[in-house]
Amino acid sequence: MISVQQLPSLERYAYDMAHLIGAVILMMSFGLLYQRRMTAVIRTYSFQAMVLALAAAWQAFVQEAPHLYVSALIALLFKGVAVPFALDWLVRRLGIHRTVETALGIGPTMIAGVALVALSIVLVLPVTASAAAMTRENLALAMSVVLLGLLMMITRRNAVTQVVGFMSLENGLILAAVGAKGMPLVVEISVAFSVLVAMALFGIFFFRIRERFDSLDVAYLETFRGERR
Amino acid sequence: MIIGSALAGLLLLGLCAILLHRLTRVHELIYAGCLVATVVLVGDGLWHIVQSGHEEVPSVVLPFGLPWLHAHFRLDSLSAFFLVAINFPAALASLFGIGYGGHVPHPGRVTPLFPLFLFGMNGVLIADDAFVFLVSWEFMSLSSWLLVLSDHTNEEARKAAMVYLVMAVFGTFCLLPAFGLLAGSGGAYTFAAMRAAHLPALAGSLVVLLALLGTGSKAGLVPLHVWLPLAHPAAPSHVSALMSGVMTKVAIYGLIRILYDLRGDVGWQWGFVLMVVGAVSAAMGVLYALMQRDLKTLLAYSTVENVGIIFIALGLALAFRDHGELALSALSLVAALYHVVNHALFKTLLFLGAGAILQATGERNLDRLGGLLNRMPITGFTFLIGACAISALPPLNGFVSEWLVFQSLFKGPTVAHWAMRFGVPVVGVAMALAAAFAATCFVRAFGIAFLGRPRTPEARHAREVPLSMQVAMAVPAFFCLCLGVFPVTVTSGIATAVEPLVRVKLPAAMLGWPWLSPVSLTAGSYSATMVLLTGAALMVTTLLVVHHFGTRKIRRFPLWDCGHPEDIVNAQYSADSFAQPLRRVFGSVVFRAREEVEMPPPGEMVPARFSVTMIDPVWTGLYLRIVRIVDAIADRVNVLQFLTVxxxxxMMFLTLVLLLLVVAVRQQ
Structure with missing residues (x-):
């Protein structure tokens, strides 16, 4: 197996490359916040997952940890292909509105997102002062992705976009996990499977809501529970 | 080693009772086993007091418990003393249970828990680290909670169990941070480490306060006593005897362990607080007891009074010790522990008596008893001795301990501070009042239940209880007399036990063996032996004089009928009418007691009705208010249950961001 040590010319790019990939993932998170069309949201998510797979592969290469290649493969197949495909199918099958319904406008959401990224950088960099540079930057980026995923969940009305927010949040977690040395593969696999289970549950959930209310706007759930009349 | 095997035996008995519950006579076997185990524990405690005295005992470390903290056990002289004080009544209750255990409403729910309850209490006594202490404490609380709940079909028992559970949780909730503060940030949970540690002033005061609340709620201090008169009577009588006579003593052990041993230097102010709280408990407890119609509730309230007296002595001991009066401190502590033993004895005796009455008549209400002395002579006589002892009549044991408490109370002004100088007389008056009320209370209890004529058919057809139960009542009655007649032997034994705590041995026998003169040669001395001998001599002399010089002529007169020429049993004094004078004088202020007479209009044939209404000031004034506040908060917070996804x-997101911001700002 090839490793960085055998290709010394690549060694000095190890940090830059990891940083670049992480930044692309973060950009994709912003992209998720920015998209106004459902299909574009799913595509962006798919792209983010693929970049995540690339990040895992790069870390596997740099850290000489072959089990991370497995992680990369899981990310690529499950998150990059299977989940977007399933979501796409759901959207088409259920005939959902193709536009994203927002609770907070796109502009303010972007501003809040930038503030969250700033917060996580301010937070993470001093805490991890003693850690290796690669871990530090990676951790800040991963935390930003997590927070942006959460932000997406609360600023979108449609259940599908909320699920995409949740999946993107989980991408952030994986990004943090692959950056840290010595994270066992079992953890990642179990996280990946739990996400898959969650996906299945959400799918069933969508069908049920849809059957009942002819819409996936979660506001109908509130009416159903009797809080909004 | 012996203790360990006895405790393991108790655990095993609990297990056996569950496995063998189908066998018909299994409860007799289990209670007999408990009797053996507790007798062994009493013997071991006594041997320890007599033999090893005050030499340093190493801690026994067993490899279980928390992973980083093994279980520590140690038997020092204080533990040994309480081991005797607790297991002797427990042995009597077990003996009583042999005859009584099969007659309780749900024997299968009582028998397995009885040995476990004993196990928990003994575990508290020999614990040498906070973890074992708290686990045993909770073991004790939960097993006794289940015992209270044993009659689960009874609505009142369920309510009592609920209140008890809440108060038990509150108590442990207070003890947990108290031990946490004692252990410090290093987490040194062994008692040895806590003794060595030095606490800052604020944390030290907090420890004392939390320990007082935690153990006080278990011991039944006013205003934390509300569960006690509900829960103690709800359990089967031999368990009530354990809860009232023994479990409150475990709580007092906990307080002594924390205040005198683990936390070395407690200020006299806390002694003052303990003293005042004790005085309030003593006066209020007995006033409540005086108003009760239910015999077991009456006994439970009387426990509140006696715990109050013990706390007065404990508070005095703290105040004396802080002022360097070590001899007086030892005297107060000896008085407190003497009363611990005495109360454990006679309260067990009285509760067992109440159990015997309950088994014979099925009644606890005083107004439905009467005339039992002829029908149950042994129960009646032993109950009388218990009643005399708890009313502090010489030559019985209650007098000696209360007299010792008074002796130390009179020395209270030695602590030169205006609070003590003014506080001591007030506390003394409250305690004297409590002593007088206690006498009234037990004259009423004994008189209404055992004297007069039976008020119901159940009382008329009462039969004496089986022999094992009679023995279980006769033994403590005998010891009430012994502890009263040979006080010096007892005080010197207790003085040995408390010597490590107060660093001085009480010079008890100044005037030679039968004379107890704790303070000085001239200030006050008492010899029950002499009182007894003098009383006997006077009786014999009177008898001789009457026989020799009295007339032998036979005279015939109509018998005095006590003012009841007709045979109407309801014309006798009832429990309520006996208490009426005191209810009018004190109850109208404290309990807002109102008497109402409902006269029928002229010409109607319906009977007139007399009713008394009373309000419990602690329950309505404190607890109902707390309940209302909790309800109001719950109503406000309830909105949170109906938010949208x-x-x-x-909310989660904002909380997360807020916490992250706090971290970010604090880093700068």
Whole structure:
């Protein structure tokens, strides 16, 4: 197996490359916040997952940890292909509105997102002062992705976009996990499977809501529970 | 080693009782086993007091418990003393249970828990680290809670168990941070480490306060006593005897362990607080007891009074010790522990007596008893001795300990501070009042239940209880007399036990063996032996004089009928009418007691009705208010249950961001 040590010319790019990939993932998170069309949201998510797979592969290469290649493969197949495909199918099958319904406008959401990224950088960099540079930057980026995923969940009305927010949040977690040395593969696999289970549950959930209310706007759930009349 | 095997035996008995519950006579076997185990524990405690005295005992470390903290056990002289004080009544209750255990409403729910309850209490005594202490404490609380709940079909028992559970949780909730503060940030949970540690002033005061609340709620201090008169009577009588006579003593052990041993230097102010709280408990407890119609509730309230007296002595001991009066401190502590033993004895005796009455008549209400002395002579006689002892009549044991408490109370002004100088007389008056009320209370209890004529058919057809139960009542009655007649032997034994705590041995026998003169040669001395001998001599002399010089002529007169020429049993004094004078004088202020007479209009044939209404000031004034506040908060917070999914997410998100901001700002 090839490793960085055998290709010394690549060694000095190890940090830059990891940083670049992480930044692309973060950009994709912003992209998720920015998209106004459902299909574009799913595509962006798919792209983010693929970049995540690339990040895992790069870390596997740099850290000489072959089990991370497995992680990369899981990310690529499950998150990059299977989940977007399933979501796409759901959207088409259920005939959902193709536009994203927002609770907070796109502009303010972007501003809040930038503030969250700033917060996580301010937070993470001093805490991890003693850690290796690669871990530090990676951790800040991963935390930003997590927070942006959460932000997406609360600023979108449609259940599908909320699920995409949740999946993107989980991408952030994986990004943090692959950056840290010595994270066992079992953890990642179990996280990946739990996400898959969650996906299945959400799918069933969508069908049920849809059957009942002819819409996936979660506001109908509130009416159903009797809080909004 | 012996203790360990006895405790393991108790655990095993609990297990056996569950496995063998189908066997018909299994409860007799289990109670007999408990009797053996507790007798062994009493013997071991006594041997320890007599033999090893005050030499340093190493801690026994067993490899279980928390992973980083093995279980520590140690038997020092204080533990040994309480081991005797607790297991002797427990042995009597077990003996009583052999005859009584099969007659309780749900024997299968009582028998397995009885040995476990004993196990928990003994575990508290020999614990040498906070973890074992608290686990045993909770073991004791939960097993006794289940015992209270044993008659689960009874609505009142369920309510009592609920209140008890809440108060038990509150107590442990207070003890947990107290031990946490004692252990410090290093987490040194062994008692040896806590003794060595030095606490800052604020944390030290907090420890004392929390320990007082935690153990006080278990011991039944006013205003934390509300569960006690509900829960103690709800359990089967031999368990009530354990809860009232023994479990409150375990709580007092906990307080002594924390205040005198683990936390070395407690200020006299806390002694003052303990003293005042004790005085309030003593006066209020007995006033409550005086108003009760239910015999077991009456006994439970009387426990509140006696715990109050013990706390007065404990508070005095703290105040004396802080002022360097070590001899007086030892005297107060000896008085407190003497009363611990005495109360454990006669309260067990009285509760067992109440159990015997309950088994014979099925009644606890005083107004439905009467005339039992002829029908149950042994029960009646032993109950009388218990009643005399708890009313502090010489030559019985209650007098000696209360007299010792008074002796130390009179020395209270030695602590030169205006609070003590003014506080001591007030506390003394409250305690004297409590002593007088206690006498009234037990004259009423004994008189209404055992004297007069039976008020119901159940009382008329009462039969004496089986022999094992009679023995279980006769033994403590005998010891009440012994502890009263040979006080010096007892005080010197207790003085040995408390010597490590107060660093001085009480010079008890100044005037030679039968004379107890704790303070000085001239200030006050008492010899029950002499009182007894003098009383006997006077009786014999009177008898001789009457026989020799009295007339032998036979005279015939109509018998005095006590003012009841007709045979109407309801014309006798009832429990309520006996208490009426005191109810009018004190109850109208404290309990807002109102008497109402409902006269029928002229010409109607319906009977007139007399009713008394009373309000419990602690329950309505404190607890109902707390309940109302909790309800109001719950109503406000209830909104949170009906938010939308997005709002929940938003709240989580904002909380997360806020916490992250706090971290970010604090880093700068």
């Amino acid at each position: 997005r709002r929940y997410l938003l």
